Amino acid sequence: MSTQQLPVIVIGAGPIGLAAAAHLVERGIEPLVLEADDSAGAAVREWSHVRLFSTWGEVVDPAAEKLLAPTGWVKPDGATYPTGGDWAKKYLQPLADALGDKVRLGATVTGVSRQGRDRVVDADRDQQPFTVHIQSADGSEQRLVARAVIDASGTWSTPSPIGGDGLPALGERAAGERISYRVPDLKDPSVRERYAGKRTAVIGSGASAFTALAYLADLAKNAPGTHAVWVLRRGIGGSTFGGGEADQLPARGALGLAAKAAVDDGHADAVTGFRTDAVEKSGEQLVLVAEDGRRLAPVDEVIVLTGFRPDLSFLNELRLGLDERLQAPVELAPLIDPNQHSCGTVYPHGVGELSHPEKGVYLVGMKSYGRAPTFLAMTGYEQVRSIAAAIAGDQEAAERVELTLPETGVCGGAGLFDEPAVAEESGGCCATPSTVQIGVGAPAATSGGC
Structure with a gap:
């Protein structure tokens, strides 16, 4: 079998991975989606209680919709906002079902390389297919071959730690029972x-x-004594709460306003310029200690939402071109680096910005952003549309931009953030609240996952 007859392996059966498979099918290219979990959209299901700030019309991929149409699938009202659970149940699972045996569950990718070539060897490298090593749920191992590899495995499984230096704070692991790295489901x-x-x-x-x-x-409205201490590594400025009413995704802007209201109404105290160095136990409570020696009053629980970072360990034998700060493709990094670019908006991009020295391998979706924040599902759908076109040899379509992204309403002359390293603490994705009203029993907001 020639390399061109081999399938394109897609890692991850989340929104972007399944969309990649749909675009490949539309192009007449055989995909094989490898998913480590036992269901499609596994990461999305973990925040099923949270409502996206993108509408149904913005989180359904066009190629996927075409693939679903013959199955009798009915698209939900495009103007409404799904929860993560809705997205998984009403779109991702039906899409995985429509792809059938092109999706393999319980298959964990443990390594990707070139056949017979480690990362050192140059000879005939580009002519060799990719080898993808997987481990099944029963522990058995297998080696697959592919013409190209699209890594849409996301970053959900690797949240960033508390420490202001990017490493776990002293005592963070020991206090793990009282520390969570997810938005809580208070229902x-x-x-x-x-x-x-x-x-x-x-x-x-x-x-x-x-x-x-x-x-x-x-x-706090129904449980007296409930109080939040909001710990920020920087100060509070004009962009702290997002774009508000200027955001072209209204629900995204509403989320920042709801957080501001929590502070204004006395349900949360903001502590600024606090870079955590240690977590100490004080009886049944925890004390956060900053690099400058400040100590916060004891708290009962800690919720760490300092962003996500990519797991690159199984790609170690590939020649990736990654930015040294964000761990994102070098051509994409300047467009998304919060230390450099002055607006929260990231413009559409495709195969040109996502290519690597290792031809035929692509990081897409949230993983393509490395440690940068503010990823939208629409962005990922445009990425895989462009990549599928390039793999099919349609360079004109690959280079064409077919998406206009909404403005965030956040802009500033000196950069989106006031200081370096803040990208690590901003790791949301496409998800946030559906309305200004945010409550445990009402349409709400979300973290990442897109």
């Missing part, structure tokens, strides 16, 4: 009990932190 009685009437530190300054603050503020 779950056991989770609600964990935070009701308690003092909770929320660390981070992006969509996830806004969501947690809004949830805890709502809980």
Whole structure:
């Protein structure tokens, strides 16, 4: 079998991975989607309680919609906002079902390389197919071959730690029972009990932190003693709460306003310029200690929402061109680097910005952003449309931009953030609240996952 007859392997059966498969099918190219979990959209299902700030019309890929049409699938109202659970149940699972045996569940990718070539060897490298090593749920191993590899595995499984230096704070691991790295589902009685009437530190300054603050503020209305301590590594400025009413995604702007209301209404205290160095135990509570020696009053729980980072370990034998700061493709990094670019908006991009020295391998979706924030599902759909066109040899379509992204309403002359390293604490994705009203029993907000 020639290399061109081999399938394109897609890693991850999330929104972007499944969309990649749909675009490849539309181009007459055989995909094989490898998903480590036992269901499609596994990461999305973990935040099923949260409502996206993007509407149904913005989170359904056009090629996927065409693939679903013959199955009798009915697209939800495009003007409404799905929860993560809705997105998985009403779109991602039907799409995986429509792809059939092109999606393999319980297949964990443990390594990707060139056949017979480690990363050192130059000879005939580009002529060799890719080898993809997988481990099945039963522990058995297999080696697959592919003409190209699209890594859409995301970053959900690798949240960033508390430490201001990017490493776990001293004592962070030991205090793990009282530390969470996810937006809590306060509709779950056991989770609600964990935070009701308690003092909770929320660390981070992006969509996830806004969501947690809004949830805890709502809980405080019915559970006296519930209070949040919002820990920021920087100060509060004009862009802290997002674009507000200037955001062209209204629900995204509403989320920041809800977080601001939590502070203004006294349900949360903001602590600024606090880079956590250590987590100490004080009886049954925890004390956060900053690099400058400041110590916060004891808290009962800590919610760490400092962003995500890509797992590149299984790509170690490939020649990737990644930015040294963001761990994103070098051509894409300047467009998304919060230390450089002055607006929250990221413009559409495709195969040109996502290519690597290793031809035929692409990082897409949230993983393509490395440690940068503010990824939209629409962005990922445009990425895989362009890549599928390039793999099919349609360079004109690959280079064409077929998407206009909404403006965030956040802009500033000196950059989106006031100082370096803030990207780590802003790691939201496409998800946030559906309306200004945010409550445990009402349409709400979300973190990442897109």
